[in-house]
Amino acid sequence: MKRSFIREILEAIDEETISFAGGLPSLNLFPTQDLKEATIKVLDNPKIYQYTVSNGINELREQIAKRYSDEGFPTTKDNILITTGSQQAMYILAKFFENKDITIEEPSYLGAMNIFRLNKLKMQGVKLENDGVNISEFEKSFKNTKLTYLIPDFQNPSATTYSQEKREEITKIVEKHDGILIEDSPYSELFFDKKMPYISAKLPKNSFHLGSFSKTLVPSYRIGWIRADEEKIKSLLIIKESIDLHSSGVSQYILAEYLKDTQKYEKHLQSIRDDYKAKAEYFSKQLKLIMPEFKHQLPKGGMFLYGTFGDNIDTFALVQECLKKKVVYVPGNQFYIDKVPNGEIRFNYTHSNFEQIEKGIKLIKSCL
Amino acid sequence: MKRSFIREILEAIDEETISFAGGLPSLNLFPTQDLKEATIKVLDNPKIYQYTVSNGINELREQIAKRYSDEGFPTTKDNILITTGSQQAMYILAKFFENKDITIEEPSYLGAMNIFRLNKLKMQGVKLENDGVNISEFEKSFKNTKLTYLIPDFQNPSATTYSQEKREEITKIVEKHDGILIEDSPYSELFFDKKMPYISAKLPKNSFHLGSFSKTLVPSYRIGWIRADEEKIKSLLIIKESIDLHSSGVSQYILAEYLKDTQKYEKHLQSIRDDYKAKAEYFSKQLKLIMPEFKHQLPKGGMFLYGTFGDNIDTFALVQECLKKKVVYVPGNQFYIDKVPNGEIRFNYTHSNFEQIEKGIKLIKSCL
Helix, strand or coil, X not given: CCCCXXXXXXXXXXXXXXXXXXXXXXXXXXXXXXXXXXXXXXCCCHHHHCCCCCCCCHHHHHHHHHHHHHCCCCCCHHHEXXXXXXXXXXXXXXXHCCCCEEEEEECCCHHHHHHHHHCCCEEEEXXXXXXXXXXXXXXXXXXXXXXXXXXXXXXXXXXXXXXXXXXXXXXHHHHHCCCEEEEECCXXXXXXXXXXXXXXXXXXXXXEEEEECCCCCCCCCCCEEEEECHHHHHHHXXXXXXXXXXXXXXXXXXXXXXXXXXHHHHHHHHHXXXXXXXXXXXXXXXXXXXXXXXXXXXXXXXXXXXXXXXXXXXXXXXXXXXXXXXXXXXXXXXXXXXXXXXXXXEEECCCCCHHHHHHHHHHHHHHC | CCCCHHHHHHHHCCCCCEECCCCCCCHHHCCHHHHHXXXXXXXXXXHHXXXXXXXXXXXXXXXXXXXXXXXXXXXXXXXXXXXXXXXXXXXXXXXXXXXXXXXXXXXXXXHHHHHHHHCCCEEEEEEEECCEECHHHHHHHHHHHCEEEECCCCCCCCCCCCCHHHHHHHHHHHHHCCCEEEEECCCCCCECCCCCCCHHHHCCCCEEEEEECCCCCCCCCCCEEEEECHHHHHHHHHHHHHHHCCCCHHHHHHHHHHHCCHHHXXXXXXXXXXXXXXXXXXXXXXXXXXCCCCEECCCCECCEEEEECCCCCCHHHHHHHHHHCCEECEEHHHHCCCCCCCCEEEEECCCCCHHHHHHHHHHHHHHC
């Protein structure tokens, strides 16, 4: 088993390298002052330092549940399991479905694919189109696997957003075969124009919905969650507590305190959306200007811009050259089950500033 | 797979119940003021909120390494992998040794046994005596398994501390069969009189040494670590990053800041040792006074006092009665591979105050 390309890159590159690689939020957008206030408020209570329950503190689970309910997806705290980042949510599910077959998008999130491999799930890839997976291919696979992992909002890596029609088709297929949907939603709040309804909202008994504060607030608290049917949450809890007893209590108490002021959080979310939208547009514009041979679509949200040079360029070979010139991205082949080199690239546009975006694209262009 | 008895109890009991069950540190001993100072110092740096490296931040790994080196066990930061509590350290190792046979003490830590079951390790129990495992039984098992999990200092649950002789015997056997020792040391710093040398110090290439800040400082940061040969750390890193990318960055930065003042930490450790020693002695004294039929030895450190009523009392049945009277402990059968009821009990003495200790023992006595 090899390490993730992205994690290796993140650890290997120096400060000067312009990184379009990781899914790193912008440092400048962390609400450090508000988090500091929340932190200081909870610090005097020694309870925050003690062992706590494995499923997560009540206050935080209630706040997360309320957000679902407010969006028309009835949820209580008993439907929520707090996890050590969304990554652990995925790991818990992979352990739960160990050795099973699973239908995934291609390309897909490489962290999830690594977890599936580690837990011996057999992945079947279905081609991702501009508005979601190819539906007939999806049903052909799903009727056998009865288990799927999808990222319907601003997908990682492709930035694809599922159309309303395809969301409904997926719902029907999951229901028809009484299977399970794992819906990964780390980017759903990062929409530029509008939020689409979760597919899981129509499949409350047949879904695991994954959320995270890593992309909307800060990654280093390592707090994500799974939303599922109460009985399913109970089964997952056994795995969760075996892995780390519980997620950081300090992180949970600070978050619960910060989230009390929902308006503040909403305002923060809006500021990220505005910032990321401006960056996505700038990134796209610079690509068209500097490197028009790279074909791509403007994302509708999230953190990534995806596209291709076509079949004549091997972006996996190219990135080695780019690294020498101190710029890095993730080559598209990393997001496929069989990592055959291709001309695709995933760019993260959230972590760099405008100047770095322009400079980075020029450096890549010079490597072609 | 069932949930851990302790985790279930922890979540089910109310505030009024006197708990001798979990391995909970005393709330009053958390150095909240010093942790607050360290927290406020790091809070203004937005870097603490970003994704960080999977193996743990340099500053913290260096500080942990230095403590080993100072005790005569040469260690660098590259020998350290930061984990989400010692529990995750165990999980990572269980995943690494999936499906293998493993020699364990009986009784042993039930959290570890649950993790081993979840990852299909086949456990072979070796009887624990007053000064460590029975050596001939141990070698008989280890020559086949070549893998063992031991808690040589103030063992959980039995409070057993390995003699110097048995430490040396274990070293010889592990070397002779070129096997692996997993040495779990969450309680080693909680000695009442003296610290024994780690067995791993003589087996730097054949050991994984597990440590944690949960018992010495606060549990809710969820920071533990594995100390091992550099090559082994690299292998474990792949599993670690699949499980949760990295442990809480905020926790790591706060801890690294707090630990800069080593004298402060040493003073804190000494205050815990003093407090726990007084409580252990009081607990033992009260047991002799109130419930002399419970035979036990005074612990030399750690958090637990272990003993037995003999074969006439089933402590698993008894605890159901005790729960009604609002007192709880962990029945000894939970710590065996086959959970056959017996007359043994593990008492945690660190979480309760003197009044609760006396009252709790009287309540148990009334259930006999």
